[in-house]
Amino acid sequence: MIKGSHFRNLAINRPPDTYGKLCLRNSVGQEMSRCKTSIRRGQPNPVYKETFIFQVALFQLSDVTLLISIYNRRSMKRKEMIGWISMGQSSSGEEEQSHWQEMRESQGTQVCRWHTLLES
Secondary structure: OOEOOOOOOOOOOOOOOEEEEEEEEOOOOOEEEEEEOOOEOOOOOOEOOOOOOOOOOHHHHHHOEEEEEEEEEOOOOOEEEEEEEEEEOOOOOHHHHHHHHHHHHOOOOOOOOOOOOEOO
């Protein structure tokens, strides 16, 4: 996860404190693994520059889904989802499916693309 763009906090007139959650799920939706970025405080265009590695067998790549969600951490354990996308078996759109396919074919080379978050 590299960066986000144009995140805003509608409740108050200042940029949100955001973080990303990545969750790898199997073909029946069970969580296999999860990771979380560090929090970026008060940034409308946060730069995460964090890499996550999931152990997935080559034959399983067509059967897993990577769910990526961005959260606004409000206060004292309260959080709200800003938006999400998913890639893999249950991709949330054509761009995400295309990105997943390109990653599968890249043989370990990093593939970077922008995605528009879906509302929660």
